[in-house]
Each structure stands twice: as structure tokens, then as C-alpha cells.
Amino acid sequence: MNQLLAIRAFARVVEAGSFTKAADSLDMPNASLSKLVQELESHLGVRLLQRTTRRVTVTPDGQDYYEKTALILRNLEDVDTSFNIARSKPRGQLRVDTGGSTASEVLIPALPDFLARYPDIRIDLGVSDRSVDMVSDNVDCVIRGGPLDNSSLVARLIGEATMVTCATPEYLKQYGVPAYPEELKNGHRLVAYMLAQSGRAIPFRFLRDGEKTEIKIEHRIGVNESNGHMAAGLAGLGIIQTFAYAAGAAIKDGALVEILQPWRPAPYPFHVVYPQNRHVPQRLRVFIDWLVETFPQRLNPG
Structure with missing residues (x-):
């Protein structure tokens, strides 16, 4: 044996x-x-x-x-x-899982730089807003936003994303531009982001001068995937609260208008996480270091 x-x-x-x-x-x-x-x-x-x-x-x-x-x-x-490590280049397969808008707007556009640095590493990218079981699904690392609730995972902060509240010009023309967060309760239609695992709608959150406000009202439509959530906002179905990196281009070209800017929510943390009981191979180490270097700017483009 x-x-x-x-x-x-x-x-x-x-x-x-x-x-x-x-x-x-x-x-x-x-x-x-x-x-x-x-x-x-x-x-x-x-x-x-x-x-x-x-x-x-x-x-x-x-x-x-x-x-x-x-x-x-x-x-x-x-x-x-x-x-x-001193005489070999990182190589092999790396299985990474991340959410929809993070993949399409942040990670994938940056990957050419990583693959140019490490041509012997192959990336298998899983894209879903639903949590995966990293061990049983044999995933090397996961990139996720928000608070962490699994103490069995090792987490490293890779940046914080600005959050914006926005809607189409047509929606705002029909329903009006709210001046305060509380006005969202007065006849406005919200597009909720739904947690894929629980189906729970994330409330709209606001922050000004250290004071937090949370708006929990019944939404007209809920979407449990970030790209679909953005599409619902662009379709004029209601007001959305999302990442600036996801909505930035639409705001710049006028397809969306940011509202309630003085009450922007607190920055949203992003981490790369991996199982603590698994050896970290060289290919994963260099990928994590690259994320720490690359993500802060990508999460908050100018």
C-alpha cells in the first residue's frame, strides 16, 4: 500500500x-x-x-x-x-466561483492581465449568485460581497464597492424624484434583489452623517441574480440599489439616473474565501494576491 x-x-x-x-x-x-x-x-x-x-x-x-x-x-x-517555488511557475487548474455582475463587470474584464502574467494557469469560472459548497463542489476559492457568516472559511478582503440607488429617466418622470429615503414608501416601485438561497429581499439601505436608514417595503418585482436585477432596472420596472461598477456605464450614458446620492449606502466589502483545512497551492496564492492588487480599482472605477 x-x-x-x-x-x-x-x-x-x-x-x-x-x-x-x-x-x-x-x-x-x-x-x-x-x-x-x-x-x-x-x-x-x-x-x-x-x-x-x-x-x-x-x-x-x-x-x-x-x-x-x-x-x-x-x-x-x-x-x-x-x-x-523558486524554480517553477504557477501552473494547473484553478476553480473560481463568483456572482453574475462581479464576473461580467469586474473579474472577466481583468482576467487578461492575470492570464498574461501566469500563462500556465487555467481558470474554470463558475458564475452564480447562489452560494456553493466549496469542499463538495471542489471549488478553490469564491469571490463574494457582503458580510461573512461561515467561520470555517479563510477570508481576505479584496476591496469595497460603492453602492448607488438609481432608476430610468422615464420612471422618474412618471413617479417623481424622491428627495429623502422615506419617500420611497410613497407610491414608488422598487426592484428588490433577492437572496438566492433564502428568497429574502434585501432592504434598501442608506447612510448619511453616520446615521443609517433601512427601507423595508413590499417590492413590485424581485430578482435573485445581479445581471437580471440590473436589467429590470434598465427596463424601467422600478428603482434599484446596486453596485456603482454595474450601473456606472448606464448612468454615464443617461440610461439610468442616480438618486438619493447624499444617502449612498456604506461601502460594500468583497472577500475572496477558501477552505481553511485545505493546502493553498501556489496558483491560488498568486491569484489571491492578484485580486488584492486588482479589485479595489475595478470595484470603484473612476
């Missing part, structure tokens, strides 16, 4: 929660991975995983073994990296 390979195979099953997903991520036949885990269990004389037809769960012995060997794997990978 190749014990190191067996330990890596077992760790990937624990992280992915599935033999099939683990085998795919390791580019290994499912039967070969299963055999490695069985050999490891025989070598240790304990059952590490409980298998059923529908799921794989970690036994108490398996959890203990995973936590102890994970440290060994990370240390070994760090040693390998220290020897290789």
Missing part, C-alpha cells in the same frame, strides 16, 4: 463527502480510490468511513485520523512548495 497516497485519498473523501467527487478531483478511478481507503482501514485496523448507498460519513476514529494527518499533509506540501 502507498500509505501517503491512501491518506490523501481518504482526506479528499472526507472533504468532498463523496467517493465519486473525491475520485473526480484526484483524476482517479472510483474503484482505485475505494481500494486505497479500504487498504488504509485494514492497515490501521479501524473503520474510518461509514458507507451507505446514499452517503458517506466519517466515524469518530476517522475524524481523529483526518485531523492528525491533515497537519502532516499540509506540512509536507509546504516543504515541497518551498523547494519548488
Whole structure:
């Protein structure tokens, strides 16, 4: 038995929660991975995983073994990296997930620079406003805006985006231009951004002189994807609150008009996040560093 390979195979099953997903991520036949885990269990004389037809769960012995060997794997990978980093270029596949407008307006336009710097890295980009399970979906990192609520992830701030409230000139001509946030409750139509996971509408938020205002009223239409949300605003369906980077071009050419500018919401933080129990390969390290360098300006274009 190749014990190191067996330990890596077992760790990937624990992280992915599935033999099939683990085998795919390791580019290994499912039967070969299963055999490695069985050999490891025989070598240790304990059952590490409980298998059923529908799921794989970690036994108490398996959890203990995973936590102890994970440290060994990370240390070994760090040693390998220290020897290789000086004479090798970052290479390989990088799986990244981000939201719709962040992908189309910020990340994708900037990617030519990254790929020119690191021609041996291949990007597989998942675009969705719905949260992904980073471990089971085998995603290397996720770029997301807003507060973080998962302590099992490592997060690094990569910038803050300006938020704007806007509508089409035709809408404002028909319904009037609100002078204060509270006026949104008086006959105005709002296009809500809906959280994809919960279906909850995010309230319109405002900030002036340190005082926060939050408007919670029934919306006429809700959209759970950022590009679709912008399209609804451009169609004149109502007032939207969105990122300046997404609405900037439309405001510049007059398709949208920013309103309530003195009450712009607080800057919206963006983070790159990745699992804390997974080794950070060189290709991910350079990508994160590039995001920190690139995103602040991209999130707030002049």
C-alpha cells in the first residue's frame, strides 16, 4: 500500500463527502480510490468511513485520523512548495466561483492581465449568485460581497464597492424624484434583489452623517441574480440599489439616473474565501494576491 497516497485519498473523501467527487478531483478511478481507503482501514485496523448507498460519513476514529494527518499533509506540501517555488511557475487548474455582475463587470474584464502574467494557469469560472459548497463542489476559492457568516472559511478582503440607488429617466418622470429615503414608501416601485438561497429581499439601505436608514417595503418585482436585477432596472420596472461598477456605464450614458446620492449606502466589502483545512497551492496564492492588487480599482472605477 502507498500509505501517503491512501491518506490523501481518504482526506479528499472526507472533504468532498463523496467517493465519486473525491475520485473526480484526484483524476482517479472510483474503484482505485475505494481500494486505497479500504487498504488504509485494514492497515490501521479501524473503520474510518461509514458507507451507505446514499452517503458517506466519517466515524469518530476517522475524524481523529483526518485531523492528525491533515497537519502532516499540509506540512509536507509546504516543504515541497518551498523547494519548488523558486524554480517553477504557477501552473494547473484553478476553480473560481463568483456572482453574475462581479464576473461580467469586474473579474472577466481583468482576467487578461492575470492570464498574461501566469500563462500556465487555467481558470474554470463558475458564475452564480447562489452560494456553493466549496469542499463538495471542489471549488478553490469564491469571490463574494457582503458580510461573512461561515467561520470555517479563510477570508481576505479584496476591496469595497460603492453602492448607488438609481432608476430610468422615464420612471422618474412618471413617479417623481424622491428627495429623502422615506419617500420611497410613497407610491414608488422598487426592484428588490433577492437572496438566492433564502428568497429574502434585501432592504434598501442608506447612510448619511453616520446615521443609517433601512427601507423595508413590499417590492413590485424581485430578482435573485445581479445581471437580471440590473436589467429590470434598465427596463424601467422600478428603482434599484446596486453596485456603482454595474450601473456606472448606464448612468454615464443617461440610461439610468442616480438618486438619493447624499444617502449612498456604506461601502460594500468583497472577500475572496477558501477552505481553511485545505493546502493553498501556489496558483491560488498568486491569484489571491492578484485580486488584492486588482479589485479595489475595478470595484470603484473612476
